[in-house]
Amino acid sequence: MTTPASTQLKPMKKRIVIFASGNGTNTQNIIKYFQNSTHAQVVCVLSNNKNAKVIDRSLDLNIEALSFTKDEMLAPKGLLCLINKRKPDLLVLAGFLLKFPEIIIDAYPNKVVNIHPALLPKFGGKGMYGHHVHRAVVENKETHSGITIHYVNNQYDKGEIIFQKKTTIAPQDTPKDVAAKVQLLEHQYLPKVIEEILLKPQLH
Ligand code: GAR
Numbered sequence: 001m002t003t004p005a006s007t008q009l010k011p012m013k014k015r016i017v018i019f020a021s022g023n024g025t026n027t028q029n030i031i032k033y034f035q036n037s038t039h040a041q042v043v044c045v046l047s048n049n050k051n052a053k054v055i056d057r058s059l060d061l062n063i064e065a066l067s068f069t070k071d072e073m074l075a076p077k078g079l080l081c082l083i084n085k086r087k088p089d090l091l092v093l094a095g096f097l098l099k100f101p102e103i104i105i106d107a108y109p110n111k112v113v114n115i116h117p118a119l120l121p122k123f124g125g126k127g128m129y130g131h132h133v134h135r136a137v138v139e140n141k142e143t144h145s146g147i148t149i150h151y152v153n154n155q156y157d158k159g160e161i162i163f164q165k166k167t168t169i170a171p172q173d174t175p176k177d178v179a180a181k182v183q184l185l186e187h188q189y190l191p192k193v194i195e196e197i198l199l200k201p202q203l204h
Helices: 025-034 052-062 070-074 077-085 100-106 131-140 177-201
Strands: 014-019 040-047 062-066 092-093 112-116 144-151 160-169
Touching: 014 025, 014 177, 025 040, 025 052, 025 177, 040 177, 052 070, 052 112, 052 131, 070 177, 077 100, 092 160, 112 177, 131 177, 144 177, 160 177
Parallel strands: 014 040, 014 092, 040 062, 092 112
Antiparallel strands: 112 144, 144 160
16 A cells, blocks of 8 residues: 555654854855755754855855854853754765864764865964965975865864865965865765765764
8 A cells, every 4th residue: 555645744854953164155055055955954054153155145045144253162052952953864064174073073963074275284283274284285395185074072173083084286276276176076975975974874
């Protein structure tokens, strides 16, 4: 006997909350990737900077976008409550440039992931973000850079690595050139890796 379509249970879409501090090209790209997905959706974008471009980019795509203050970040129970209410399956740090609160990491074990614009463990740690990373890569005369997607733990850029992808650095490449190459990889792979994580059995 078949169940009538009207009574069949629709699988619940996985819910993604994104944290971002600035421009938000990755956030915009993730939102668009999941716009027509049957598996997952971005439900909220949170920023520590009320003037960040990521807020406008998200609102333009009809996604709830909120900012929080440094004080709210330092006493993050309210922030945790706000996150809990969105019932997320995954928290994605996509260009979030502050240390992520421990209380939130502890509340969401193995459900907080970060994208880092280099091949960790190289060029990670406090102060290593955005253009600082790309400048260090060029100054160190690296022949390769890339992206790392990893779980977030209580140490900067030290959580378990989920995915890495390399790109070649030419001797004449400037930090801006490296940033452009890395951003291409981020846009190509981050949404797909998020989708794979969400489809893994332990998150069901
Ligand atoms: C991205 O390159 C991301 O990897 C990096 O910030 C950029 C944000 O770009 N994150 C870090 O450096 C974290 N340590 P976006 O705002 O255009 O998405």
